[in-house]
Amino acid sequence: xxxxxxxxxxxxxxxxxxxxxxxxxxxxxxxxxxxxxxxxxxxxxxxxxxxxxxxxxxxxxxxxxxxxxxxxxxxxxxxxxxxxxxxxxxxxxxxxxxxxxxxxxxxxxxxxxxxxxxxxxxxxxxxxxxxxxxxxxxxxxxxxxxxxxxxxxxxxxxxxxxxxxxxxxxxxxxxxxxxxxxxxxxxxxxxxxxxxxxxxxxxxxxxxxxxxxxxxxxxxxxxxxxxxxxxxxxxxxxxxxxxxxxxx
Amino acid sequence: xxxxxxxxxxxxxxxxxxxxxxxxxxxxxxxxxxxxxxxxxxxxxxxxxxxxxxxxxxxxxxxxxxxxxxxxxxxxxxxxxxxxxxxxxxxxxxxxxxxxxxxxxxxxxxxxxxxxxxxxxxxxxxxxxxxxxxxxxxxxxxxxxxxxxxxxxxxxxxxxxxxxxxxxxxxxxxxxxxxxxxxxxxxxxxxxxxxxxxxxxxxxxxxxxxxxxxxxxxxxxxxxxxxxxxxxxxxxxxxxxxxxxxxxxxxxxxxxxxxxxxxxxxxxxxxxxxxxxxxxxxxxxxxxxxxxxxxxxxxxxxxxxxxxxxxxxxxxxxxxxxxxxxxxx
Numbered sequence: 093x094x095x096x097x098x099x100x101x102x103x104x105x106x107x108x109x110x111x112x113x114x115x116x117x118x119x120x121x122x123x124x125x126x127x128x129x130x131x132x133x134x135x136x137x138x139x140x141x142x143x144x145x146x147x148x149x150x151x152x153x154x155x156x157x158x159x160x161x162x163x164x165x166x167x168x169x170x171x172x173x174x175x176x177x178x179x180x181x182x183x184x185x186x187x188x189x190x191x192x193x194x195x196x197x198x199x200x201x202x203x204x205x206x207x208x209x210x211x212x213x214x215x216x217x218x219x220x221x222x223x224x225x226x227x228x229x230x231x232x233x234x235x236x237x238x239x240x241x242x243x244x245x246x247x248x249x250x251x252x253x254x255x256x257x258x259x260x261x262x263x264x265x266x267x268x269x270x271x272x273x274x275x276x277x278x279x280x281x282x283x284x285x286x287x288x289x290x291x292x293x294x295x296x297x298x299x300x301x302x303x304x305x306x307x308x309x310x311x312x313x314x315x316x317x318x319x320x321x322x323x324x325x326x327x328x329x330x331x332x333x334x335x336x337x338x339x340x
Numbered sequence: 341x342x343x344x345x346x347x348x349x350x351x352x353x354x355x356x357x358x359x360x361x362x363x364x365x366x367x368x369x370x371x372x373x374x375x376x377x378x379x380x381x382x383x384x385x386x387x388x389x390x391x392x393x394x395x396x397x398x399x400x401x402x403x404x405x406x407x408x409x410x411x412x413x414x415x416x417x418x419x420x421x422x423x424x425x426x427x428x429x430x431x432x433x434x435x436x437x438x439x440x441x442x443x444x445x446x447x448x449x450x451x452x453x454x455x456x457x458x459x460x461x462x463x464x465x466x467x468x469x470x471x472x473x474x475x476x477x478x479x480x481x482x483x484x485x486x487x488x489x490x491x492x493x494x495x496x497x498x499x500x501x502x503x504x505x506x507x508x509x510x511x512x513x514x515x516x517x518x519x520x521x522x523x524x525x526x527x528x529x530x531x532x533x534x535x536x537x538x539x540x541x542x543x544x545x546x547x548x549x550x551x552x553x554x555x556x557x558x559x560x561x562x563x564x565x566x567x568x569x570x571x572x573x574x575x576x577x578x579x580x581x582x583x584x585x586x587x588x589x590x591x592x593x594x595x596x597x598x599x600x601x602x603x604x605x606x607x608x609x610x611x612x613x614x615x616x617x618x619x620x621x622x623x624x625x626x627x628x629x630x631x632x633x634x635x636x637x638x639x640x641x642x643x644x645x646x647x648x649x650x651x652x653x654x655x656x657x658x659x660x661x662x663x664x665x666x667x668x669x
Binding site: 099101103104105107108109149150151152154155159177189191192194195196197199201202204205208209211212235238239240241245247248249251252254255256258259262263265269270272273276277 | 347348351352355356358359362363365366386387390391393394400403404405407408409410411412413414415417418419421422423500501502504505508509516519520522523524526597600601604605608609611612
């Protein structure tokens with residue numbers, strides 16, 4: 093199954109959209125589900141304990157105590173998707189965004205249609221229909237997306253940061269662009285890598301970009317020294333492995 | 341990879357432009373409205389970015405530079421193809437154009453659904469008249485007990501539940517039924533047919549049951565204020581659902597998916613109006629229908645007037661544009 097979709101644009105240069113899989117989709121949904129559950133629950137606690145309203149369905153207070161909680165829980169997705177133009181807090185945290193099949197921001201009608209079909213996607217329980225649809229459809233969409241003509245794609249907001257870092261390192265390093273990007277990526281992920289793995293990666297990278305260096309000498313270097321050598325190959329002053337990409 | 345120094349020089353030369361685009365994308369995403377200058381600037385940046393992306397794809401197809409430019413290009417594309425928020429004008433357009441168009445298109449389906457509901461109501465009436473014991477299949481125990489004691493289950497309802505709460509419960513339930521009737525159309529229309537027929541069957545069956553206990557007039561008095569619009573809305577939602585099923589079974593143009601999407605977009609405005617009308621029905625059912633102070637005449641007036649408002653909204657006559665004056669120079 094293809095994880096990318098090419099969309100024609102007015103400039104003649106096609107747009108490439110990276111489709112979110114069922115995993116990222118479920119991750120975003122779970123975050124949103126927790127948020128709406130917590131918000132709804134928080135309102136109930138506020139209504140019951142602070143405002144001293146009755147929480148029974150047949151009381152006069154139910155309009156103030158139960159209705160807002162129900163609205164938060166059931167209308168969270170349609171309201172936020174329309175207000176945030178295809179995003180929700182969960183989608184934002186998962187790095188996803190809804191777009192139309194043409195790559196544009198979906199309209200209000202499309203977003204409402206998408207949410208109406210949750211009724212079918214949620215059948216019989218735990219969004220089983222929607223999840224199965226995501227596995228079997230071409231663009232990994234659920235039925236609501238098919239009806240609305242929307243796609244859930246990866247929204248790489250870090251692209252800007254990555255471009256500005258490239259400018260800095262491209263100006264200061266004599267390395268080839270591919271090697272330069274590789275070193276930059278390793279330094280960016282340095283704090284997240286396991287100690288042994290990063291030592292191995294750093295040694296083999298340094299051996300590639302500095303062919304004259306002695307392999308025995310490289311393998312004798314410690315974590316901090318290897319980080320400093322890699323940072324130096326990008327032509328920048330090293331600020332220590334702990335800060336990783338922040339040093340750029 | 342082409343000449344390394346050229347590529348790096350190109351990145352350094354273009355980087356300030358990209359930085360500017362990143363900033364303006366972040367700002368435009370935050371803003372609800374953009375000025376003409378900002379919009380034109382974004383279009384210009386989009387063109388420039390397209391050229392840079394094409395260059396980067398050719399020179400370094402698998403690089404991070406290309407990936408980052410792809411991402412920025414997609415963000416800018418989504419921004420510049422963003423529709424303006426319509427506000428009141430969009431709502432008026434929806435009521436004047438989209439809803440009447442969808443209604444006009446669905447007229448044969450709506451007539452079909454009305455016939456189905458009427459036929460299943462008659463069938464329900466006949467079944468309960470012929471086999472009274474079957475009422476347990478369509479009515480609850482408490483409801484049957486009430487009727488057998490000579491009272492409608494709706495009597496004294498406002499004394500048990502406040503009207504406002506009753507209204508919200510009813511309208512939420514009605515909207516859910518209406519939306520389900522529409523969505524069930526995805527099962528080639530069969531789900532919708534089942535739901536509409538079931539509603540008709542229950543209506544006819546319950547009427548037959550209360551008629552056997554001499555309460556048919558009382559039930560008629562209860563439902564006449566909200567019933568006409570409520571039942572009509574179920575027929576309209578059902579018609580939209582059947583059209584949805586039809587679009588999948590017999591796609592008019594393109595693929596089944598395109599046809600399904602086009603049909604959902606065409607019929608959705610009508611569903612929005614149905615939901616709004618059901619809110620009104622909920623309030624009538626909560627405040628007027630169970631209140632014995634409203635005489636039959638006023639209930640009929642409310643029911644008929646509300647139905648006429650529904651008809652005028654669906655046909656677009658309520659908010660039609662005034663015809664241009666003829667003969668003026």
